Amino acid sequence: MENDICLGCLATNKTLKNNYCLKCIKELFNGIVPNPLNFDRVEFTKKRAELSPRMSISGVQDKISLTFEKKDLVPTAINGKYILKPISSGDGHIQNEKDVVANEHLSMLISKNIFNIPTASCGLIQFSDGELAYITKRFDYDDISGLKYDQEDFAGIIGVTPSSHGENYKYDACSYLDCVRIIKKYVASSVVSVEDFFKRIILNYLICNGDAHLKNFSLFSKVNSNEYFLTPNYDLLNTRFHVNEKYGDMALELLDGYTATYEKYGYYTYDDFKTFAKYIDLPDVRFNKIMKFIEESYPKVEELIDKSFLSESAKKFYKSSYQERMKRIKF
Template sequence: MEEKICLACLATDKKLKNNYCTKCIRELFNGITPNPLNFDKVEFTKKRAELSPRMSISGVQDKISLAFEKKDLTPTAINGKYILKPITKGVGQIENEKDIVANEHLSMLISKNIFKIPTASCALIKFSDGELAYLTKRFDYDDEKLKYDQEDFAGILEVSPSTHGENYKYDACNYLDCAKMIKKHVSSNIVAIEDFFKRIILNYLICNSDAHLKNFSLYSKANSNEYFLTPNYDLLNTRFHINEKYGDMALELLEDYTSTYKAYGYYTYDDFETFAKYIDLPKIRFDKIIQLIKDSYPQVEELINKSFLSSKAKEFYKNSYKERMERLKI
């Protein structure tokens, strides 16, 4: 029997059910084996137009909310527990569009499986014509279908277009400002601060320069005042899709550049060590994360090779990750 690859975890398995392994069916789909989507991208576009006035999913990328009807994931305006993103076309200056969904899927798996960061469950799923789309399970509902209270860092820091201009989610604050809000609002902030640090350095390593204020959030469960960092979401090697001339990250690390940054013109080990000190990350925990990064490349390379990226995208992802490791001198 031929081995196939699970569209969720990328594990090889001889006994996949509709492209997914048993473990992922349980974790991602609550034990329901989903059918391939019964609509294509043309129908997706029509459904999005019909549902968009009533949907609450933010962001500029095309997406719709899905819910189970028996074993079919179908578009819905209310109570959707999954978000579907197809391959984006004709949005701004995006390049290599066909790799976008595989890029996001891979980046999320690196976050979850290698860096051990709480990360939204996700998978690839086939349209009726076989084209792959990105699917993620919503994390802002509990088992009783009660929606969590969620606020992104733009809201927490009280910045908006009216206060800081149209580019507010990139220009208004830095990652140190976000860390201060975690300390203020999260009761278990020692764990959350380490988690946040790992997210920042991961975004640097995978060349995600779109980790802006709205891509980090805090949430609390229904009938609770205790806040936590939401699972990681919206991860992508943006460098492969946008010809960026300036900057390596969406936000600056600190309020001012370190002498090392001024010397090299990009972030290095010293910058992240300084950031760790500013957010009170213990040296022993910082060293452990650095060791994780040192050991990470073989696992990252394995996931890249198993991913659904094109050959060109795979080589770019590998090379850019290695270049960032070299910048950190680890």
């Protein structure tokens, strides 16, 4: 099937090759125009079972690693430069599973193209039967040398594990304020990275991502470097549309304790993020600029939601939940 919308950036006014604009072909596929996948979701499940004992991709969502063979992206057990995630299998744990792929794609584009946060390159790609899957380019490999970067998620940096903090260690071990302390300790350009992290927390709050836990933030150092940076954003999703949240408004607590406003309302508001900004030494002028941007950028968010491949009910939910969170943090 040939679309009039880019499966990478959702642009509708660009020349497309195999459903991708030239910019996405360059950024996502390193200049290679990819063919649709030569297998479907049923075959994906078989290939995942064959490869899973040898694959190192973590997480609970079904996924496999891909590599290019000429213009075909094919499953691989080692050195894959792409991760493929299809529609969930429908085992009862996830509601509205058919929207998961489009949800993650949209959420990542909001991060990258509207909030201007460094974000893993991603897009949608067709299975052999035309069904869409989510594909993202791995950011932990050097494009030129092919060497892997040194990367560690925040759980590993802190040293928390299921044995030390229980099965919910990714959520219970510390707060987002603790995460900033990690950044200040290990990242040389911490002033820039702290503001970047603040924007990520605001974004996760707005899109109702209740899964922005310790393992979904990482630091990495590039080849032949000892300097650490925040990795690009990854694994973004409006989780409220798919699961009954267990951990409140966000995956981690924002602060070490609760503000009087939170105690009063039971959810995070402008006062909480203002306090958070103060504790992480984000200047008032930068905080105010970000909060103004959030309000002014919503029309672009809504436009991107409308262009996405979400179902109509999912689009409606995404907009309403985003607007609800905006009202909560409005001064």
